[in-house]
Amino acid sequence: MEAFYFLVFGALSAVVAALEFSKTSKDRITTTPAFNSFKNNYILVYSLMMAGDWLQGPYVYYLYTTYGYGKGDIGHLFIAGFGSSMLFGTIVGSLADKQGRKRACVTYCITYILSCITKHSPQYKILMVGRILGGIATSLLFSSFESWLVAEHNKRAFDQQWLSLTFSKAIFLGNGLVAILAGLFGNVLVDTLNLGPVSPFDAASCFLAIGMAIILSSWTENYGDASENKDLITQFKGAAVAIASDEKIALLGAIQSLFEGSMYTFVFLWTPALSPNSEEIPHGFIFATFMLSSMLGSSLASRLLARSSLKVESYMQIVFAVSAVCLFIPVLTSFLVTPSTEKGGGITFSGCIQLLGFCAFEACVGVFWPSIMKMRSQYIPEEARSTIMNFFRIPLNIFVCVVLYNVDSFPITVMFGMCSIFLFLATILQKRLSAVVEKSKPQDWTTHKEREMETAPLNA
Numbered sequence: 001m002e003a004f005y006f007l008v009f010g011a012l013s014a015v016v017a018a019l020e021f022s023k024t025s026k027d028r029i030t031t032t033p034a035f036n037s038f039k040n041n042y043i044l045v046y047s048l049m050m051a052g053d054w055l056q057g058p059y060v061y062y063l064y065t066t067y068g069y070g071k072g073d074i075g076h077l078f079i080a081g082f083g084s085s086m087l088f089g090t091i092v093g094s095l096a097d098k099q100g101r102k103r104a105c106v107t108y109c110i111t112y113i114l115s116c117i118t119k120h121s122p123q124y125k126i127l128m129v130g131r132i133l134g135g136i137a138t139s140l141l142f143s144s145f146e147s148w149l150v151a152e153h154n155k156r157a158f159d160q161q162w163l164s165l166t167f168s169k170a171i172f173l174g175n176g177l178v179a180i181l182a183g184l185f186g187n188v189l190v191d192t193l194n195l196g197p198v199s200p201f202d203a204a205s206c207f208l209a210i211g212m213a214i215i216l217s218s219w220t221e222n223y224g225d226a227s228e229n230k231d232l233i234t235q236f237k238g239a240a241v242a243i244a245s246d247e248k249i250a251l252l253g254a255i256q257s258l259f260e261g262s263m264y265t266f267v268f269l270w271t272p273a274l275s276p277n278s279e280e281i282p283h284g285f286i287f288a289t290f291m292l293s294s295m296l297g298s299s300l301a302s303r304l305l306a307r308s309s310l311k312v313e314s315y316m317q318i319v320f321a322v323s324a325v326c327l328f329i330p331v332l333t334s335f336l337v338t339p340s341t342e343k344g345g346g347i348t349f350s351g352c353i354q355l356l357g358f359c360a361f362e363a364c365v366g367v368f369w370p371s372i373m374k375m376r377s378q379y380i381p382e383e384a385r386s387t388i389m390n391f392f393r394i395p396l397n398i399f400v401c402v403v404l405y406n407v408d409s410f411p412i413t414v415m416f417g418m419c420s421i422f423l424f425l426a427t428i429l430q431k432r433l434s435a436v437v438e439k440s441k442p443q444d445w446t447t448h449k450e451r452e453m454e455t456a457p458l459n460a
Contacts, residue, residue: 048211050174054182055204063197067122084135086397093390094235097224101148108140109212116201143389151222167370168302176295239387251433253392258426261399262419293359297366313434323364324423329357
C-alpha cells in the first residue's frame, strides 16, 4: 500500500505543475512593477508568518505528551487556545482597526514568539499561558494581515482585480508550499538532528522575528476607524450593526463559520478515520499530500479569479457542495465497505477511498481561502474590517471547543456526517448570497434608468 501514497502524491504534483505551467493570457492578470513589488513583499511576510505557524502544528500534541500529560489535560490546553481566540479576538481586532494594522501584525509576531518560549517549560500553568497567547496570535494572523493588505492595496489605488492575485499566490505559497517545507524542516530538526520536540518552536520564533523585521522596515501604517471618540464598545456596536443591517455580510460570516468549523473538525478526525484499528500510516507524508492538494485548489482559484466574467459567488456554490460530498465519504464507506477488524497493518481499502476524498476536500480548502478573502474585501466595510472578521470567528471557536470537549462522545461517522450537513448549509447560504448580490445589481441599474427618464423631459 506504500505505493498508493506515492501514486497519489505524484499524480497531484503532476496536476499542480500542469496547472501552473499551462496558464494562458486569460489566466493571468497584467499588472505593474509597483504592484508586483508590493505583492511580493506581502507574500514574503505572509509566508514567514505561516512558516512560524506551520512549524508548530505537528509537534504541539507530541510535545505535551513528552511532558507526561494525558489526553484530557491536552484537550483542556487546546480548548484554552480556541477559547482565548474567541474571547480576546474581537478585542484585538477592534484595537487593530483603531491603533493600526501594522502594529497588530507586529503584536502577532511578539505574542506568538512568547507562546513559543513557554513551550520550554513542562509546567502546566505556563503551557496554559502559552496556549492563551497562541489563541490571541491566531486571531491576529487571520484578520490583521488581510485587513492591512486590503487597506494598503486601496490606498495605493491598485486595480481591485489585482487583489485576488495576491490572495491566491499567498495561499498557494503560504498555505501550500511553505506548509510542506515546514513539515520537512521540522522533521529534520526533531528526527534527523535529534534536537528535541521543542526545536520546531525555536525555529518558528526565528522566522517570526525575521518577518517582524521586514514589517517594521518596509510596511506603512493604516487604520480602520481611528476616531478618538470611539471606544471598544462603540466599535463592537458598529460592527454588530453592520452585520445585522447588511445581509451580504451576515451570510458571509455564517458561510465562513460553517466551512471553517468543518475544516478544523476534519483536522482532528482525519487520523482516526484513516487508522481506526491503529493501522500504520505515514502522518507526515499524508499531511504533505493534503497541502499539495490545497496548492492545487489555490492554483485553480487563481485561474477562476482572473476571469472577470466568472463570479466568485457562483462557483463557490459548487465548491461547498463538493466539500459536503467529500466529508460524507467516511459515512458511506462505513455502510458500503466491510470494516477491517485486524489490528495494525497498512491502510485499508476503505482508508484509501477516504484519503482520496480528503485530498479533494483539501483542494476545496485551497479554493476557499482566496475566494473568501475576495468576498470579504468586497463586502466588509473598511472602518471595522478586523473587528467584523473576528466577530465571524466567535461561532467558529465555540463550535470547535464543543467538538473538542465531546470528541469521544460520538462515533466518528456522526462527526463527519455533521460536518457534511454544515457544508451543505454553506452551499444553500452561498446560493442565497449569490442571489442577493445579483438582485442588488439590477435594482441599481433600474433606479439609474428611472432617474434618467425623469430628468429627460426637464432637459428637453
